[in-house]
Amino acid sequence: MNSNINGVNYYYEWLSDYEPNRQTLVCFHGFTGTSQTFAPVFQKENDINILAIDLLGHGKTDCYVHPYRYQIECLCQDIALLTERLGIVDFSLLGYSMGARAALAFACLFPKKVQYLILESGSPGLESKAERMRRKNSDEHLAGFIMSHTLEAFVDKWENLSLFDSQKRLPTKIKETLRNERLSQSSFGLACSLWFMGTGVQPSFWQALSDIEVPILLIVGELDFKFQKIAKKIKTNKPDVSIKIVCDTGHCVHLEKPEIFSNLVHTFLFSYPNR
Numbered sequence: 001m002n003s004n005i006n007g008v009n010y011y012y013e014w015l016s017d018y019e020p021n022r023q024t025l026v027c028f029h030g031f032t033g034t035s036q037t038f039a040p041v042f043q044k045e046n047d048i049n050i051l052a053i054d055l056l057g058h059g060k061t062d063c064y065v066h067p068y069r070y071q072i073e074c075l076c077q078d079i080a081l082l083t084e085r086l087g088i089v090d091f092s093l094l095g096y097s098m099g100a101r102a103a104l105a106f107a108c109l110f111p112k113k114v115q116y117l118i119l120e121s122g123s124p125g126l127e128s129k130a131e132r133m134r135r136k137n138s139d140e141h142l143a144g145f146i147m148s149h150t151l152e153a154f155v156d157k158w159e160n161l162s163l164f165d166s167q168k169r170l171p172t173k174i175k176e177t178l179r180n181e182r183l184s185q186s187s188f189g190l191a192c193s194l195w196f197m198g199t200g201v202q203p204s205f206w207q208a209l210s211d212i213e214v215p216i217l218l219i220v221g222e223l224d225f226k227f228q229k230i231a232k233k234i235k236t237n238k239p240d241v242s243i244k245i246v247c248d249t250g251h252c253v254h255l256e257k258p259e260i261f262s263n264l265v266h267t268f269l270f271s272y273p274n275r
Contacts (some may be wrong), residue, residue: 003085005078008069011035011060012082013162015042015050017019023115024091026083028099030121030252031193032158032182037096041258047232048269051086053079054103056193058162063189070196072203073132076106080113092116092269096254098193101125101202108208117212120219120261121227124205125235136200143191143198154190155182166223166250174255209238216241217268219261221249232246242268 002009013035015027025048027038035052036059036095042050055063056078058068068074080100083091088187092115095103100122107114126132159167159179167175195201214236218231222245231243244264253262 003082005081005085008056008065008078009062010078010265011054012086013052014230015039015052016048016267017048018049020087022047023188024051024088025265025269026079026088026091026093027052028055028093028095028102029058030097030099032058032185032190033096033099034181034184036181037178038094038112038254041262048266051083051088051091052154055084055099056197057189058185058193063186063192067192067196070192071201072102072105072197073109075102075229076109079106080110082251083113090115093116094118094120094265095122096120097251098197101199102197104205105202107212107214108205111212111214114214116272117214117216118219118265118268119216120253121221121224122218123199123227123230124209125202126199127204127206129266130199132202132204134200136198139198139200143194146187146191147196151183151185151187154187155179158182163224163226163251166221166256167250167252170256177253178255206237209234212238215268215272217264218243219253219264220245221251221253222247223250 002011015038021065029035029037038052056075057063090113093103100119104119104124107117126135218241220227220231235241235243246257246260249256
């Protein structure tokens with residue numbers, strides 16, 4: 001389904017039947033992903049409304065829009081308007097990788113709308129200006145590669161990053177589905193996402209962590225050492241967060257261990273009866 005938010009068509013899909021008397025979980029995919037990445041994860045859920053959204057530049061959501069619309073603050077404002085239009089006053093929020101950055105930003109910008117926050121392989125951003133500048137240059141270089149090569153050449157390059165080594169062990173059918181999802185993207189949309197919403201240009205939300213009052217769950221793979229380190233640093237800054245490290249799993253936990261991931265999410269969302 002599509003909804004026009006201030007001139008931008010956002011694609012969203014209910015991955016479960018919607019019932020107004022139960023809580024809603026809104027899902028943000030990662031870079032090169034779409035809302036469909038979560039479809040296999042929540043097939044058996046029947047007590048949560050699952051709403052997945054294609055973020056700007058990805059999937060069936062518009063990509064040819066003004067660059068400022070890609071900025072993470074503008075994206076969050078669009079999502080706030082979209083959920084309001086759907087009649088959802090507040091909800092839980094799940095984000096994977098790039099989507100985790102967007103989910104954390106949303107929780108900081110619209111704290112009264114978020115009930116629970118789940119970050120899979122996520123980061124609050126880079127703390128120093130020098131780190132952000134280095135990453136900005138790296139993101140711009142990758143965006144340039146995307147625009148000067150075929151999408152297939154970029155996907156080949158992307159899939160061979162060490163971050164995704166563990167995905168090579170996935171069943172052939174799942175790997176084919178994942179590759180087709182990446183190949184379905186718009187080169188322009190991916191490049192704009194890097195240029196205007198990449199880690200290098202995103203504000204750092206490290207200092208804002210202490211202001212988030214809702215329960216937070218961090219999910220990270222045992223083989224994803226970089227994001228394990230980030231998760232542990234987040235917990236050092238905010239001791240009340242929960243961390244779940246999933247054994248023998250890399251960056252994309254929800255694809256590599258969908259049943260375990262689903263159980264972790266479900267357990268977390270129902271572990272605070274007083275809320």
